[in-house]
Amino acid sequence: MRGIHFQMSHSQQKRLARAQQQLLQSAAKIPSSVCVNVGDAIPVNHEDGILKGHGTIDVNGQVVATLCGVVERVNKLVLVRTLRARYKPEVGDIIVGRVIEVVPKRWKVDIGFNQDAVLMLSAMTLPDGIQRRRTTVDELNMRSVFEENDVICAEVRGLQHDGSLHLQARSDKYGKLENGQLITTSAYLVKRRKQHFHFLEQYGVDMILGCNGYIWVGAHTDLQSTSRQGEEPDVSGQKESQSTISEALNSVDAVAGRKIRENICRLANAIRVLCSLGFSISVESILETLEASITWNVDIKDMLGAEFYVRIAEREAERRSSKSNV
Structure with a gap:
């Protein structure tokens, strides 16, 4: 866990250690030929004409990894792509x-x-x-x-x-x-996808997952114009002054604005939790974390506390463990 600055109780430390152990056991089921450490020999099945690419070196006729990462093959080219870079x-x-x-x-x-x-x-x-x-x-x-x-x-x-x-x-x-928060994290946690712009309609929030690890969470750009449509107060046939209507509209906007600011903060904290735990960042994982905080009745400020971190780690460990056992 990186970037965390709080104290954990003894029971929370034990629960977190147990969750980390489960995550390691799930990761260990990945074929060993895919992930390599520095100094590991990369099997090439005695093929001729192998080209040694980035992260590899020739040692006594063997292709040896000089980086920790995942082995990739492009025809005869063998290279190692680092997980953290x-x-x-x-x-x-x-x-x-x-x-x-x-x-x-x-x-x-x-x-x-x-x-x-x-x-x-x-x-x-x-x-x-x-x-x-x-x-x-x-x-x-x-x-x-x-x-x-x-x-x-x-x-x-x-x-x-x-x-x-x-x-x-x-x-x-x-x-x-404008009108949002910028969260910076490691670029390797944000995978390249077809879609990096997301409008979370249920929360009235725009989210941009930058390939460089910079993530933006802000109010939807068209929110102000759409929020006023059909929201004028019902005058029930009575004539109200322009100032009364204006005050009612401002009151609606104030309530909507506060709710959206809360949604922005909750989404931003969900991203911070996932980044600190080293989990991959995607719109699905962010929404799952946000919805978990709502289901568990966790306040926005408490999302950055020890208990919520531990519960998210335990949930992810359980999910990966059940998935690997299928």
Whole structure:
């Protein structure tokens, strides 16, 4: 467990140790030829022409792993892909990052890579939505689009000839993220999937699982406009003043806004629990953890306490154990 700062009782420590042992036993049932440690020989069945790729070395005619990870084969190429590693960008990756500097014609963005990414002014859709050449006026107004510390969503465009990593945001789904929380975790916990944008309609929340391990949880962008539709107070044929209607609408928005902020905090804490336990992050696992906190009547603040961590670990251990016994 990483990033946890609280005291556990003796019984909680024993329960957590038991759950970890069950998780290790479930993992041990994975074929040993798939996972390797440093110094392990990788069986290649005495094939000729084997190419030794990343994470391997030739020792006395044997292919030996130099990294801990999973062995992968691509025709004759043998390589080891590490389970825990820094984010390695691939073209098309959906990422979440934070603007750290505004320079001429570009924004520099922290995405958890070994260098800052670059979002060119010409590689994004401007607020007016018109496709046109960028002018000096656009360059002067760059801070009105993004400024330092803004959280944004973009797509990896690729590495340029100068070695810099470029992003692009040529769609309405990309851009500045507001009214939410940014959770940073290890990139290896977030697997690449077909869908990284999720609208959790039952909670009124948008969630973006960045391939770089940066996760955004925020209020749905269309929530304010949709929440007011059909929610005007019933005047029962009586004429009410405009101020009374406005006060009623503001009251509805205040209640809805508070509920959504609670949902955002509960989702964010569910993600933090899964990250600290080292479990893979997916929309399914996040919702399962959130629903467990509701079912167990756990307050939002108590989700970061020892008891909830232990119960989530026990539940996952039991699930994997029953799955492996099938």
